[in-house]
Amino acid sequence: xxxxxxxxxxxxxxxxxxxxxxxxxxxxxxxxxxxxxxxxxxxxxxxxxxxxxxxxxxxxxxxxxxxxxxxxxxxxxxxxxxxxxxxxxxxxxxxxxxxxxxxxxxxxxxxxxxxxxxxxxxxxxxxxxxxxxxxxxxxxxxxxxxxxxxxxxxxxxxxxxxxxxxxxxxxxxxxxxxxxxxxxxxxxxxxxxxxxxxxxxxxxxxxxxxxx
Numbered sequence: 775x776x777x778x779x780x781x782x783x784x785x786x787x788x789x790x791x792x793x794x795x796x797x798x799x800x801x802x803x804x805x806x807x808x809x810x811x812x813x814x815x816x817x818x819x820x821x822x823x824x825x826x827x828x829x830x831x832x833x834x835x836x837x838x839x840x841x842x843x844x845x846x847x848x849x850x851x852x853x854x855x856x857x858x859x860x861x862x863x864x865x866x867x868x869x870x871x872x873x874x875x876x877x878x879x880x881x882x883x884x885x886x887x888x889x890x891x892x893x894x895x896x897x898x899x900x901x902x903x904x905x906x907x908x909x910x911x912x913x914x915x916x917x918x919x920x921x922x923x924x925x926x927x928x929x930x931x932x933x934x935x936x937x938x939x940x941x942x943x944x945x946x947x948x949x950x951x952x953x954x955x956x957x958x959x960x961x962x963x964x965x966x967x968x969x970x971x972x973x974x975x976x977x978x979x980x981x982x983x984x985x986x
Contacts, residue, residue, distance in 0.1 A: 792935060794954055795946030795970075796837070802944070805935055807953035810924045812841040813901065817921035821896060824919060828896040832885075833870075834878060834907065836861040838898050841924040854881055876971055878907040890916055898923035902949060904973070928953045942966040948977035955981065 791802040798804035812818075825844045833839050834854040839861040846867035853859035855876030862870045871888070873880035897911065897920035911918045926949045934957060937943075943965055945951050951974065961967065969975040 790939065790941040792937070792940045792943045793946075794944060794950040803935065803940070805931060807929060807931075807957065808947070808949045809927050809929055810837045810841065810900075811927055812843075812924050813922055815922070818843075818923065821898065821919060821921055821923075824894075825896065827894055828919070829893045830890070831896045831898070832881060832907070833858050833862060834881060834899060834903065838900070838923055839865060842898055852881060852884060854878070877973060878904055878910075881907055882910040885910075885914075885916070893917065895919075897921075901925040928956060930957055937962055937965065940965060942968055944968045944970065945974050945978055946970045947974055950974070951977045951981055 793799070793802040793804050794807050796806055796809065798806075822844055828849065830850045830852060831842075831846070832852045833842075836858045839858060846862065846865050849867065851862050851867050851870035853862055853870040853872050856872060859870050859872050871884055873884045875883070893916070895911070895916060895918035897907070897918055899908070899920060899922060901922040901924065903922075908920050911920065926947075928949075937958060941964070943954070943961070945954065945967065947970070951969075967978060969978050
């Protein structure tokens with residue numbers, strides 16, 4: 775749940791960290807600038823129809839796990855990172871394989887080590903997902919079904935925090951970078967900007983480089 779913002783409430787969060795992602799750890803001020811919504815589409819219905827045929831499922835975010843309405847019984851799963859793996863475990867699945875790096879490239883590197891002869895993979899993804907993994911699956915001629923399971927939506931919760939009240943801002947995805955700068959035009963130089971993952975870091979760096 776997002777904490778209601780006011781100047782007095784900041785006394786409760788002495789680390790003065792503004793967290794922009796969907797799920798916030800303890801001790802930070804949570805200001806989620808995005809949310810996700812499942813896409814109820816014919817592709818989703820088709821995916822549910824072929825689920826029994828699938829031997830493996832690839833999840834590149836915890837949101838993909840949350841929005842997948844099917845069960846996980848008897849499926850081998852591939853997770854992009856520890857957080858996604860934990861979400862899969864919470865759905866009653868057996869321990870997933872975890873990519874050595876929490877990127878699509880890391881997932882591809884993991885898949886290259888698995889025996890996928892005769893496998894049929896399900897790849898539910900974000901509508902905003904980078905194309906790398908989808909292109910890899912095609913290039914390697916791996917039998918799979920990929921589709922857009924959920925979308926990431928910008929939101930502007932009110933009241934908007936005063937950036938002067940914070941010492942650090944944590945960006946959890948490229949979407950949070952883009953959403954943040956739809957709300958705030960600039961960032962005080964003294965504030966530390968922390969990005970989670972190499973893709974988020976690259977997006978943040980590109981954003982500032984483009985405005986030099």
